Amino acid sequence: MGKHEERFSKRERLCSKKLIDTLFGPGRSHAMTAFPLKVVYRLVDNVTETTASAGAVTETNVQVLISVPKKHFKRAVKRNRVKRQVREAYRKHKSYVTLRVKELTDKQLLIAFIWLSNELTDSVTVDQRVYNLLQRIGERI
Template sequence: MSGAFGLAKAERICSRKLIETLFNSGAGKSLSAFPLRLVYMPIERDTSDGLIPPVQAQMMVSVPKRYFKRAVKRNRVKRQVREAYRKNKQLVLSQLLDTPDKAVAMAFIWMDGKLQDSAFVEQRMINLLARLGERLCE
């Protein structure tokens, strides 16, 4: 899928090194809008530590097995979160256009044991991305 509303492979975090840095280094900052929690880390794109992302915003979704034992339900939630991000990622990308040497890595973590409808998930995603955009432009 291409275009402004696509979610390319390059926009997803696949690097174990980047994931470990995001969660374990203490550099990751957090925002919450129940049932989602966003852990993000601003990245300089000219670093020499091997964490140079090909795009300005990369994301991943995590749904712990603690909340949904069945993979079908976890996959549904991940699909809803990816769809909500895909539709509203411009809220973050518009803030990053001014600074081409900066990027952001984001991890969305589900924190509820109940399934939610897609409209509710999208509303919370808009809230998180708008707040993230404000923090990035500071």
């Protein structure tokens, strides 16, 4: 796998309010936990977006949302640290789900990582949990 494939670009981030409502709304969303993380995911029909500047159609097979509630960490510094750890772990191990979703035609995977713990965790543990969750998602889709 090349370095270009290991990037975590803006197109891979789940920012669309409509897609977030689709993920958390009623329907076929699935959830699983590997403490201190919970993941909610849903396989939907592919949505193509056109960029205004280039007019090109960009397809992203997997989009990710990372949430660390203010309830667990009052200080933004700690919330940002946890989000950075989860982003890095996802970036390293995303190939487990992206390759699986590419096999499915006209499907898109929406994933939300939600932090459950009130304590900070070292990066190795976060990395292992994200790896575990992504493997389990890859098996189930």
